[in-house]
Amino acid sequence: xxxxxxxxxxxxxxxxxxxxxxxxxxxxxxxxxxxxxxxxxxxxxxxxxxxxxxxxxxxxxxxxxxxxxxxxxxxxxxxxxxxxxxxxxxxxxxxxxxxxxxxxxxxxxxxx
Amino acid sequence: xxxxxxxxxxxxxxxxxxxxxxxxxxxxxxxxxxxxxxxxxxxxxxxxxxxxxxxxxxxxxxxxxxxxxxxxxxxxxxxxxxxxxxxxxxxxxxxxxxxxxxxxxxxxxxxxxxx
Numbered sequence: 001x002x003x004x005x006x007x008x009x010x011x012x013x014x015x016x017x018x019x020x021x022x023x024x025x026x027x028x029x030x031x032x033x034x035x036x037x038x039x040x041x042x043x044x045x046x047x048x049x050x051x052x053x054x055x056x057x058x059x060x061x062x063x064x065x066x067x068x069x070x071x072x073x074x075x076x077x078x079x080x081x082x083x084x085x086x087x088x089x090x091x092x093x094x095x096x097x098x099x100x101x102x103x104x105x106x107x108x109x110x111x112x
Numbered sequence: 113x114x115x116x117x118x119x120x121x122x123x124x125x126x127x128x129x130x131x132x133x134x135x136x137x138x139x140x141x142x143x144x145x146x147x148x149x150x151x152x153x154x155x156x157x158x159x160x161x162x163x164x165x166x167x168x169x170x171x172x173x174x175x176x177x178x179x180x181x182x183x184x185x186x187x188x189x190x191x192x193x194x195x196x197x198x199x200x201x202x203x204x205x206x207x208x209x210x211x212x213x214x215x216x217x218x219x220x221x222x223x224x225x226x227x
Contacts, residue, residue, distance in 0.1 A: 102154035
């Protein structure tokens with residue numbers, strides 16, 4: 001059975017801290033891995049990663065896939081209160097349908 | 113573009129009632145998906161569609177039905193609502209461009225309570 005596991009499940013930090021969120025997967029047919037941010041409503045897209053191992057960056061956020069370890073990390077530097085959200089990791093398990101298997105999510109709270 | 117829209121935003125159902133959750137996208141996307149999100153559980157795929165007239169089951173289809181008569185609309189039907197269907201429901205769509213781009217665009221969600 002395909003499985004995606006995120007850790008930690010929740011995290012509390014102070015503004016300015018750096019955080020690393022983890023996502024590991026066991027799937028039969030890996031295509032890509034996506035990160036989403038969810039603030040109280042719809043998930044919004046952050047990054048898509050492939051087996052190429054190329055790091056993706058956007059401002060203070062960065063992410064990379066380790067295909068040997070079957071995992072990905074999402075780094076957030078100099079955290080701000082606006083980074084408080086649930087971060088979701090999802091793996092594409094079918095290129096024909098684009099079906100995603102999601103992890104449980106990591107709830108990040110950034111305190112002032 | 114409005115993107116993906118869902119109605120209603122909130123709904124309370126009694127056990128045994130039925131309802132339809134509406135989802136519409138204006139991006140001419142072929143692929144559409146329905147998820148449910150329970151606290152601490154991430155998103156679980158209920159049903160999906162790869163184009164008008166084509167639907168298939170996801171991970172948790174029991175108690176639900178879908179149809180896809182047009183590219184824009186992908187309604188989710190709950191028959192005989194049960195407390196276990198209390199959840200937040202998200203609809204999503206994807207364009208399916210060449211090159212393996214898999215980003216899905218999500219609607220704002222419907223919070224459903226069954227009592």
